Amino acid sequence: MAALRFLPPLRLPPGLRALRPGLPRLRRVDLGGLPAPEVGRPLAAIGDVHGMDALLGRLLDTLALRAPDALPLFLGDLIDRGPDSDRVLARVRTLEAAGKALCLLGNHEQMLLDAIDRPATGVRRWLGHGGGATLRSFGLEPPQVGAPPEALEDLAGALARALGAEMLGWLRARPLLHREGTLVAAHAGLDPARPPETQERHRLLWGGPLPPGPRADGLWVVQGHDVVPVPLRRGTCLRIDTGAFASGRLSALVLRPGQAPAVLTRR
DSSP: EOOOOOOOOOOHHHHHHHHHSSSOOEEEEEETOOOOOSSSSOOEEEEETTTTTTHHHHHHHHHHHOOOOEEEESOOOOSSSSOOOHHHHHHHHHHHHHOEEEOOOOOHHHHHHHHOOOOHHHHHHHHHHTTTHHHHHTTTTOOTTTTTHHHHHHHHHHHHHOHHHHHHHHHHOOSSEEEEETTTETOOOOTTSSOGGGOOOOHHHOOOOOOSOOOOOHHEEEEEESSSSOOEEEEEEOHHHHOHHHHEEEEEEEEEETOOOEEEEOO
């Protein structure tokens, strides 16, 4: 597997270049001769944010200049690990409610929901994957090691109250995948042996083996979940989680009808 190969940068009108000359540029992806994904409208798939609200703000600001027509499509894992999960959730939910973004469920949101619904087992699992940072962003402290079941239930109740019924309902309603034309977006990608409509929930959230080459059905898949140093392409699978919480780099894949996709990474 190799890093995405890029064609020469897209050129912006002189006015935009003069306005913000230091901003990262869109880099068109070399598809190796494969047909570009077919989408019905401009989209900007955004990798795992993991509580990095300031970084997300910079990426969205840059997209507003470099690709103002592209609708943000968040691939899940908005929360955990980074310091501002509460702000990220509020920002993305506000955008989605206004029709200015789409947002999928990630495995970290699923673990949060499991912690609320089944605290005896769910809380510890979630904390092992960075959930403590989300708790702190809502003004709550993680339980001590060996805390009794009653303490875990109390914490789950406090978290549900801190989130609020509307936010909790919004999280529960997040879809597992989004399809437009020949593009399918899912947090952890697709099982290459199954069509999108028969995918298993665990595979969409937690991932599995990647296809060795292009999918037989001709679909393109864009996913997060697996951290890569730079966006990677393998066959028709595009992986764009550049580890924002650890690397300080958050990436988006901009897709437009009739064009090769382009990558934008913000620090």
